[in-house]
Amino acid sequence: MRSGSKFVFGRIVTSIPLTRTGVEMKRNVLLLNADWTPLNFVSSIRALNLLFKGRAEVITVGEHPSAWDEVYSSPSRAYRIPATVRLLDRVTRMYSTPRFRKRVLFNRDNWQCQYCGINLDYKTITIDHVHPRSKGGGTDWKNCVSACKRCNLKKGSRLLSESGMHLKKAPSIPLMNHFWDVSPAGIWHPDWSSFFTIDS
Numbered sequence: 001m002r003s004g005s006k007f008v009f010g011r012i013v014t015s016i017p018l019t020r021t022g023v024e025m026k027r028n029v030l031l032l033n034a035d036w037t038p039l040n041f042v043s044s045i046r047a048l049n050l051l052f053k054g055r056a057e058v059i060t061v062g063e064h065p066s067a068w069d070e071v072y073s074s075p076s077r078a079y080r081i082p083a084t085v086r087l088l089d090r091v092t093r094m095y096s097t098p099r100f101r102k103r104v105l106f107n108r109d110n111w112q113c114q115y116c117g118i119n120l121d122y123k124t125i126t127i128d129h130v131h132p133r134s135k136g137g138g139t140d141w142k143n144c145v146s147a148c149k150r151c152n153l154k155k156g157s158r159l160l161s162e163s164g165m166h167l168k169k170a171p172s173i174p175l176m177n178h179f180w181d182v183s184p185a186g187i188w189h190p191d192w193s194s195f196f197t198i199d200s
């Protein structure tokens with residue numbers, strides 16, 4: 001990890017303090033491009049590697065380094081796990097449609113039934129194919145929505161027009177912030193909010 005002072009957000013900050021040792025937690029780290037735009041969520045190991053190689057820096061938010069409370073312990077040292085790191089050299093992002101993933105779909109839909117708006121959890125959420133699979137509809141971002149079991153059953157294998165049901169919003173390609181809690185320990189770090197426009 002780089003030590004000493006860094007010039008971030010117009011002020012000098014020191015490198016992140018190492019406060020305690022412990023088992024590494026599987027925290028996500030927000031990776032920013034050199035121009036401060038979000039690039040990806042990466043594992044804490046990947047983020048630490050970028051720091052070790054001098055390719056990234058831990059940013060500060062307010063007065064503090066953007067970091068989790070947890071530490072990563074190597075045989076010789078312990079490092080506080082960063083929450084937000086920024087690449088020092090800008091990379092060009094190649095745009096491609098992200099692979100379909102259930103949990104990301106649920107995040108995109110804010111864990112709400114897209115028909116009746118009820119709040120859902122893992123036990124109650126289902127995926128509805130807007131254009132039914134039996135009629136050739138695909139499993140993709142534009143054709144799948146989160147639905148409660150009741151609405152899913154009610155719609156059945158009918159087209160939207162046949163069912164008389166209405167979507168709360170048109171299904172869309174997920175944004176980067178919808179990917180944050182793909183990991184088992186998917187906890188949103190408050191420092192990330194300033195880098196995203198969170199939709200409701």
Ligand SMILES: [Zn+2]
Nearest residue numbers: 113116148151
């Ligand atoms: Zn519903």
